[in-house]
Amino acid sequence: MKVANTISRIDVRTIAPADRHALIFKTFESLQVGEAIELLTEHRPxxxxxxxxxxxxxxxxxxxxxxxxxxWQVKIDKVAAITIGAPCCGHCNG
Incomplete structure (x- = not known):
């Protein structure tokens, strides 16, 4: 079964800087393979x-x-399933 090519758009300029990365990570984790996030930001990410x-x-x-x-506008495609137990970067305390 093929997943529809869905894009979640996030304008991070409207989000408090301290909350941005956690929201982006959570959104990416919720995507199915073949879906994507499109980010809009005021600086190179x-x-x-x-x-x-x-x-x-x-x-x-x-x-x-x-x-x-x-x-800057960036498209982040989910091209493979996330490996369970992948190391956390520690940025969001997640």
């Missing part, structure tokens, strides 16, 4: 990309749709 690499290695694809200078 390099720290988030590094945390995804540590936390969800092999389970995501990261594509910049827009790169500054005033806003």
């Amino acid at each position: 390099s720290p988030l990309q590094a945390q995804f690499a540590a936390r969800f290695a092999g389970a995501f694809a990261w594509v910049y749709l827009q790169e500054g200078p005033l806003q």
